[in-house]
Amino acid sequence: MSHAPVHCAGLKPVIVQLKAGETYAWCACGRSGIQPFCDGSHQGTGLDPVVFVAEKDACVALCTCKNTATPPLCDGSHKQLTGAVIHPDADD
Numbered sequence: 001m002s003h004a005p006v007h008c009a010g011l012k013p014v015i016v017q018l019k020a021g022e023t024y025a026w027c028a029c030g031r032s033g034i035q036p037f038c039d040g041s042h043q044g045t046g047l048d049p050v051v052f053v054a055e056k057d058a059c060v061a062l063c064t065c066k067n068t069a070t071p072p073l074c075d076g077s078h079k080q081l082t083g084a085v086i087h088p089d090a091d092d
């Protein structure tokens, strides 16, 4: 199944405090204006957020470059993307 390109939304992760039992939707398309979370901007792209429930209270680094192999967590892949074009909006 095809989908629109994934956008790079940043070149470093966002540190967030997760609450045990809370449901989160991590933006996988890179178009959200509230990175690293989904704001619905993926509509029509064929891409969907990664929805997960925090197992415990934890401070984690969530990926914004969207190249991580361990979504939603940063795996350091952004360090390879220093020349990447960052797409700050969802218009294309």
Ligand code: FES
Pocket (backbone or CB within 6 Å): 026, 027, 028, 029, 030, 031, 032, 037, 038, 039, 040, 041, 042, 043, 047, 048, 049, 050
């Ligand atoms: S997955 Fe990116 S806005 Fe929803």
